[in-house]
Amino acid sequence: MERLNSKWIATVASIWIQCSIGGTYTFGIYSSTLKSTQNYDQSTLERVAVFKDIGGCTGVLSGLLYSFVTLDRHRRRCFCGPWVVLLTGAILSFVGYLFMWASVVGLIHRPPVALMCLFMFTVAHSMTFSIPADNVTGVRNFPAHVGTIVGLMEGYLGLSGAIIIRVYDALFKGNPSNYLLFLAVYPTSVSLLLMYFVRIHDTNSEDDKKHLNAFSVAALTMVAHLMILIILESIFTLGTWERIVTFIFLLLLLASPLGIAFREQREDSKRLILSQTVSTEGNSTVHINPEPIESMENHDQLPSDDARQVKTTVDENIIRIEENMNLLQAICTGNFWLLFIAMACDWDRWSLLSSVASEISGVGHLGTIVNTFAIASPIGSYIFSVRIVGYLYDKAAAASGEKNHVLALIASCYLL
Numbered sequence: 001m002e003r004l005n006s007k008w009i010a011t012v013a014s015i016w017i018q019c020s021i022g023g024t025y026t027f028g029i030y031s032s033t034l035k036s037t038q039n040y041d042q043s044t045l046e047r048v049a050v051f052k053d054i055g056g057c058t059g060v061l062s063g064l065l066y067s068f069v070t071l072d073r074h075r076r077r078c079f080c081g082p083w084v085v086l087l088t089g090a091i092l093s094f095v096g097y098l099f100m101w102a103s104v105v106g107l108i109h110r111p112p113v114a115l116m117c118l119f120m121f122t123v124a125h126s127m128t129f130s131i132p133a134d135n136v137t138g139v140r141n142f143p144a145h146v147g148t149i150v151g152l153m154e155g156y157l158g159l160s161g162a163i164i165i166r167v168y169d170a171l172f173k174g175n176p177s178n179y180l181l182f183l184a185v186y187p188t189s190v191s192l193l194l195m196y197f198v199r200i201h202d203t204n205s206e207d208d209k210k211h212l213n214a215f216s217v218a219a220l221t222m223v224a225h226l227m228i229l230i231i232l233e234s235i236f237t238l239g240t241w242e243r244i245v246t247f248i249f250l251l252l253l254l255a256s257p258l259g260i261a262f263r264e265q266r267e268d269s270k271r272l273i274l275s276q277t278v279s280t281e282g283n284s285t286v287h288i289n290p291e292p293i294e295s296m297e298n299h300d301q302l303p304s305d306d307a308r309q310v311k312t313t314v315d316e317n318i319i320r321i322e323e324n325m326n327l328l329q330a331i332c333t334g335n336f337w338l339l340f341i342a343m344a345c346d347w348d349r350w351s352l353l354s355s356v357a358s359e360i361s362g363v364g365h366l367g368t369i370v371n372t373f374a375i376a377s378p379i380g381s382y383i384f385s386v387r388i389v390g391y392l393y394d395k396a397a398a399a400s401g402e403k404n405h406v407l408a409l410i411a412s413c414y415l416l
Contacts, residue, residue, distance in 0.1 A: 006201060006268075007141040008261035011149075011215065013197035014134035015156050015257050017086065020190040021130050022160025023097070023183040024052050024123060029168060030104075030176040034116075037104045044113055048120050055121035059128025062088070066132050070140075070200060082133045083195040089129030090191035096123035097184035104177050130191065131157065133198060140200050148212045155219050162226045163250065170247040205271070211264045218256045225253060 027049060035045045062085060069080040096119045102108045103116065111119075131153075138149040167186075172179040229246055232238065238246070330336045 004197060005199070006261070006265055007199075007203060008211070008264045010141060010198050010201065011138060011152075012257045012261045013194040014138055014153060015215070016254065017130055017191055017194055017198070018134055018153055018156040019160045019163050019254060020187045021089075021093070021127050022157065022164055023093075023187060024056065024127065025161030026164055026168070026183075027052060029165070030180050033104055033176040033180075034100070037106075038110055038116065040113075047113065048117050051117040051121040052124045055124030056127055058125065059132065062125075062129040063132055065129070066136060070136075082137045082198045082200070085129050085133040086191050086195035086198060089126040089133070090188045090195070092122050092126035092129065093191075094184050094188040096120070096126065097180060101177065101180035101184055104180060126187075130187075137198055137200055142204075142208055142212065144204060145209055145212055148209065148216070152212065152215050152219065155216075159219065159222060159226070163222075163254070166226070166229070166243075166247055166250055170243045173243075205268060207264070207267065211260060214260045215257055218253065218260065221256075222250070222253045225250065 031045060031049070034040070034048070035042075040048070065088065066082065066085045069084045070082060099108070099111075099119045100116070100123070103111055103119075135150055135153045138153055139146050142149045164183075164186075167182070168179050172182060225246075325333070
């Protein structure tokens with residue numbers, strides 16, 4: 001069991017959880033069934049879809065929970081650790097999808113639109129618990145390679161939608177109602193099975209970068225596999241058996257990170273044995289040095305090495321305080337608001353957010369701070385899509401008439 005308790009196994013568990021939580025990216029698969037069974041018009045369906053976006057951008061509570069259960073003074077308690085956050089996300093995902101499935105199949109009476117919006121919000125909000133638990137734990141396990149580990153987690157999260165669509169094509173093609181039940185069970189089961197392996201390990205190695213790059217290669221191989229499948233499906237019609245075979249191969253690609261983790265653990269064990277051997281040999285020889293006679297005039301002063309050590313300790317404490325800001329401390333800095341505005345203006349750069357935020361405020365409360373930045377996405381979307389683009393659209397339509405207002409809008413945008 002000790003072999004399964006390492007930061008490499010934690011990374012693999014986080015990758016697999018990230019690959020399972022992208023159900024909201026496949027909304028198009030079951031949206032038509034949701035619309036027909038609930039007698040929604042298009043505007044009502046879009047209203048429900050809006051809460052999918054809102055739920056995914058309001059994760060301050062999940063960040064606060066992660067910060068609380070992973071503080072150093074709480075980490076040794078029974079009910080503390082990243083698994084608590086993952087468990088919360090799993091419960092929310094299960095409840096949201098289960099009630100959506102029950103509504104679609106008629107197991108419960110057709111709920112009001114507001115209640116369906118709550119179900120959708122709950123489903124999307126569950127991701128704000130799983131993503132910080134995986135990303136921030138990875139950052140704390142690999143503090144020297146923040147950009148690499150965050151990019152790795154975000155990459156597998158992006159692949160999750162395509163992976164789940166492969167599952168739909170292989171097992172639930174043409175049956176979106178059963179697919180909704182699958183979305184209720186699958187991400188929850190994966191999180192429950194793997195959440196205890198997602199732990200914080202305060203260890204570092206010189207070869208971390210090499211093995212993180214191996215995980216990245218595995219992700220790129222999966223991307224190539226999925227791209228080839230998409231191209232083939234656009235040219236040929238794949239039968240049931242072909243879909244099952246390609247799905248099995250996809251599962252093998254998903255299992256490949258586990259082999260990378262075991263290989264790194266073997267190398268870590270070899271390095272540990274070697275270092276212990278060198279240490280034992282070094283301690284077997286005892287050197288006796290005569291103590292230098294110190295002058296009486298300097299007997300009350302600290303030696304220069306001790307003085308430098310005390311100064312270094314004080315400096316490190318100051319840096320530690322500055323680099324582990326909580327949410328309120330971060331909000332009071334100019335860097336926070338500069339990054340917030342940057343995210344609002346360019347909300348397609350979220351893969352960089354955790355890396356930049358960790359440099360500004362440290363990793364102590366990174367989950368809370370990153371999820372606070374996520375609020376900038378709907379704000380930026382509203383300002384640019386509604387207030388600016390919508391205004392230009394209406395102005396162009398009024399000036400040129402209904403026939404040519406689209407072309408006029410494009411011309412106005414380019415003039416800006």
